[in-house]
Amino acid sequence: MLDDFFIRALVAGIGIAFVAGPLGCFVVWRRLSYFGDTLAHSALLGVTIAYSLEFNIAVSIFLISSVIALILIQLQRKTNLPSDALLGLLAHSSLAVGLVVIGFLTFIRFDIMGLLFGDILAVNKKDLFIIWFGGALILITLKIIWKPLFASTVNYELAEAEGLNPDRAKAVFTVLLAAIIAISIKLVGVLLITGMLIIPTAMARNLSDNPQKMVIFAIIGGLLSVFIGLFSSLEFNTPSGPSIIAAALVLFIFSLLKVKQTIQLKN
Amino acid sequence: MSIENNVLVKLNNVGLKQNQKWLVQGVSLQVEKGKIVTLIGPNGSGKSTTAKIALGFYKNIEGNVEKYTSNIGYVPQKISIDWTLPLRVNDLMLLTENLSDEVINESLTLTGVKHLKDKSLANLSGGEFQRVLLARAISKKPDLLVLDEPVQGVDFTGEIELYELIKELSLKLNCGILLISHDLHTVMSATDHVVCLNGHVCCCGSPSEVAKNSEYKALFGEQASQTLAIYEHKHDHVHTTDGEIKKK
Numbered sequence: 001m002l003d004d005f006f007i008r009a010l011v012a013g014i015g016i017a018f019v020a021g022p023l024g025c026f027v028v029w030r031r032l033s034y035f036g037d038t039l040a041h042s043a044l045l046g047v048t049i050a051y052s053l054e055f056n057i058a059v060s061i062f063l064i065s066s067v068i069a070l071i072l073i074q075l076q077r078k079t080n081l082p083s084d085a086l087l088g089l090l091a092h093s094s095l096a097v098g099l100v101v102i103g104f105l106t107f108i109r110f111d112i113m114g115l116l117f118g119d120i121l122a123v124n125k126k127d128l129f130i131i132w133f134g135g136a137l138i139l140i141t142l143k144i145i146w147k148p149l150f151a152s153t154v155n156y157e158l159a160e161a162e163g164l165n166p167d168r169a170k171a172v173f174t175v176l177l178a179a180i181i182a183i184s185i186k187l188v189g190v191l192l193i194t195g196m197l198i199i200p201t202a203m204a205r206n207l208s209d210n211p212q213k214m215v216i217f218a219i220i221g222g223l224l225s226v227f228i229g230l231f232s233s234l235e236f237n238t239p240s241g242p243s244i245i246a247a248a249l250v251l252f253i254f255s256l257l258k259v260k261q262t263i264q265l266k267n
Numbered sequence: 268m269s270i271e272n273n274v275l276v277k278l279n280n281v282g283l284k285q286n287q288k289w290l291v292q293g294v295s296l297q298v299e300k301g302k303i304v305t306l307i308g309p310n311g312s313g314k315s316t317t318a319k320i321a322l323g324f325y326k327n328i329e330g331n332v333e334k335y336t337s338n339i340g341y342v343p344q345k346i347s348i349d350w351t352l353p354l355r356v357n358d359l360m361l362l363t364e365n366l367s368d369e370v371i372n373e374s375l376t377l378t379g380v381k382h383l384k385d386k387s388l389a390n391l392s393g394g395e396f397q398r399v400l401l402a403r404a405i406s407k408k409p410d411l412l413v414l415d416e417p418v419q420g421v422d423f424t425g426e427i428e429l430y431e432l433i434k435e436l437s438l439k440l441n442c443g444i445l446l447i448s449h450d451l452h453t454v455m456s457a458t459d460h461v462v463c464l465n466g467h468v469c470c471c472g473s474p475s476e477v478a479k480n481s482e483y484k485a486l487f488g489e490q491a492s493q494t495l496a497i498y499e500h501k502h503d504h505v506h507t508t509d510g511e512i513k514k515k
Binding site: 029153157162164205208211 | 322339343346351353355359363387
């Protein structure tokens with residue numbers, strides 16, 4: 001069954017949606033969408049390193065993204081620049097360096113479009129293993145740090161005062177973000193991973209009144225986006241990443257109708 | 268001095284310097300089981316900072332903090348819930364501890380907001396929200412409660428009720444309470460020990476001792492020291508502004 005490229009893409013997408021839902025909720029709650037973007041941009045550099053050193057792509061991306069996250073934390077401590085400027089600096093410089101390095105590696109043929117926007121044909125059986133195994137690890141870790149991470153998202157001082165160690169939870173969460181970027185780059189692409197994290201979550205926000213519901217709706221939204229996106233990618237021969245994100249956008253627009261209804265009810 | 272094992276948290280001559288400015292300096296105090304210690308002082312006098320030092324927020328402080336419990340309930344001075352995070356009262360109650368429904372109901376009933384249990388936090392008024400925060404802090408039956416202006420925005424009768432509840436809790440749970448308050452009336456009536464701060468400890472002691480202190484009067488004015496008169500006898504002497512005591 002897994003010999004069919006479409007089935008492989010679908011299985012990969014389902015795995016990613018399950019992980020992206022809960023992580024995406026925290027990205028939105030903690031206002032980290034631009035941070036996620038920065039990590040994703042740096043992933044391209046990870047890809048080039050993987051190719052030039054003949055290293056596993058997912059592992060390489062994971063390492064580079066983690067390093068970029070660490071550099072960011074250091075820069076935040078040591079400079080007076082605002083966070084968004086630092087994020088922009090890292091995002092664009094790492095993307096630029098990644099593309100420059102690709103220019104030098106003339107002996108390897110790169111599918112730049114595939115790297116940037118995902119490629120439905122690119123997912124092989126090994127990737128499936130990385131997505132499902134890595135995804136399970138991410139979810140288990142998130143479950144372990146859920147309480148301190150969630151409490152500190154609501155109020156940092158409360159979590160710290162009551163002994164939950166929010167700094168450790170934050171550091172672990174950063175690593176998890178790097179990890180999901182690493183496992184989903186082949187299907188969704190560098191430029192659109194953050195969309196996979198936040199658009200289904202934004203849709204879920206419109207439909208839920210408590211955090212658990214929001215996580216569940218974000219997962220459902222992600223799954224629907226993957227199904228609709230991949231089928232249309234196959235049908236219309238469009239790149240897989242943009243198709244999935246476009247499907248997520250349509251779902252988000254539908255969810256706005258519900259918001260409108262609630263507002264009307266309130267009046 | 269009390270027996271050592273009754274002490275929950277003890278600050279020894281602590282101070283905190285940020286951006287070359289001392290926020291507080293030379294503060295010593297201790298909170299014991301079943302006792303209420305209240306910090307008073309003008310805005311910017313370091314009350315919240317002192318409470319946060321006691322909670323262990325700052326790493327580079329002068330002096331040292333001895334903490335003998337990790338079961339702490341905290342009501343911060345300011346808390347704002349982002350609208351991107353959908354949160355009901357019940358979710359907030361479960362924030363740092365897994366509590367049974369029974370315990371949650373009980374705590375919410377104590378602070379008079381059980382009817383709000385399934386409401387979204389975004390729809391609560393300031394006073395209702397404060398009551399929920401207090402319910403959350405007491406629900407885990409902490410050894411030490413740190414309350415930073417816990418009744419701000421609560422209506423007048425509610426304020427008295429909640430202070431009575433706080434006092435009752437200190438006895439019932441036998442927990443120590445570090446309270447920050449602006450309300451001198453209540454402070455003077457419901458506290459075991461008052462610490463008057465203004466960047467350093469101006470004066471401290473039992474409410475009646477503090478009220479007599481000249482530095483306290485210099486900070487809060489003659490009017491403030493009168494508040495105690497409601498609860499206590501008339502004094503046989505007067506304080507002049509320079510700290511002299513004159514017999515009537």
